[in-house]
Amino acid sequence: MTTRLAVALAAIAMMGMAPGCTVFPDHEPPRVMDIPTPGLSGQDGVSPLDKTVRIDTPQATEPFDSSRILTKPAPHEYQIYGDVRWRDTAPVLVREMLIGALRQDGRFQGVVNETSPTGSDVTLISDLYGFHSQPGDSGIQVIVSLYAQLMDNRSRTTVCTKNFRVTTDAEGTDIDQVVKAFGHGSEELSQQMLGWLSECLDP
Numbered sequence: 001m002t003t004r005l006a007v008a009l010a011a012i013a014m015m016g017m018a019p020g021c022t023v024f025p026d027h028e029p030p031r032v033m034d035i036p037t038p039g040l041s042g043q044d045g046v047s048p049l050d051k052t053v054r055i056d057t058p059q060a061t062e063p064f065d066s067s068r069i070l071t072k073p074a075p076h077e078y079q080i081y082g083d084v085r086w087r088d089t090a091p092v093l094v095r096e097m098l099i100g101a102l103r104q105d106g107r108f109q110g111v112v113n114e115t116s117p118t119g120s121d122v123t124l125i126s127d128l129y130g131f132h133s134q135p136g137d138s139g140i141q142v143i144v145s146l147y148a149q150l151m152d153n154r155s156r157t158t159v160c161t162k163n164f165r166v167t168t169d170a171e172g173t174d175i176d177q178v179v180k181a182f183g184h185g186s187e188e189l190s191q192q193m194l195g196w197l198s199e200c201l202d203p
Contacts, residue, residue, distance in 0.1 A: 031084045033069065033179050035093050035186050049201050052110035054120035054153070055099050058091040058128040058146060065089055069175070070132035072143075078132065084175055090131040094146065094186070098124070101190035107198065122159065122201070125149045133170065133178050140170040142181040144189050150200050160200035164192055 063070055067089050068080040086093055095113060102111040112118050130145025144166045150159040166188045170181035 030082075031175075032087050033084060033175075034087045035097055035179070036183050047202060048107050048109075049198070050109055051122060051201055052112065052118065052120040053102060053108050053197070054112050054114060054116070054123040055095055055102070056114045056123060056125050057095045058126040060089075060091045060128040060131075064128055064131050065091060069178070071178075072132050072134040081175055081178070091128050094126075094128055094131070094144075094189075097186045098190060098193060101187075102194065102197075105194055107194075120153055123151045123153055124197075125151055130165065131182075133181070136167075136169060138169060140173055140178060140181070142168045142170060142178065142185045144168075144182075144185045146189065148193070148196070150197065160196070162196050164189055166192070 063078050063080075067086040069084055069086060071079050071081060073079060088096075099111055099113060102108055110118065110120070112120055114123075126149065127147045128145070129147065130143045133140050133142050135141075144164075146164045147161070148164060149161045151157065152159050166185045168181045168185035168188065171177045
């Protein structure tokens with residue numbers, strides 16, 4: 001072996017041992033998934049509400065406060081789907097989904113998030129404590145659990161509270177089928193949220 005070849009091989013070996021360096025290509029980046037905004041439209045016969053609603057980002061702790069797509073194979077264990085993630089954290093996805101649904105519905109004067117400088121009449125505060133798939137009686141199902149509290153912004157008092165839990169069956173175990181079930185579950189949550197908000201603000 002020539003001296004020049006030996007030096008070249010040694011350099012390659014050192015590169016392989018250096019942190020973050022490899023002779024081989026890096027692993028492909030994970031797929032980035034989104035939940036489509038529910039396809040809701042204005043409801044005929046529903047009275048418009050002269051209220052602007054602010055939707056705060058739901059509070060959440062690990063493992064839900066992340067962009068990982070979660071499954072719960074056992075009562076005391078969470079795992080993540082490999083090579084795939086949400087485009088943002090689960091609380092942000094839920095916030096944007098609710099804002100989109102309420103805006104499409106059209107019964108509220110305005111719908112904003114917590115960073116908007118626009119004034120609002122009431123604020124939806126919530127805790128996200130379920131956003132995962134798990135085994136069900138007929139296969140994989142998706143769970144979305146949210147505790148919601150509606151606050152009057154002027155008096156800072158609670159108007160209504162409700163605990164939401166939506167369960168949706170997935171068509172299969174493939175990640176695309178699971179993500180589709182998250183979309184159906186989010187649509188159901190939006191429908192329930194709209195009905196609850198209307199009852200709270202226009203009893």
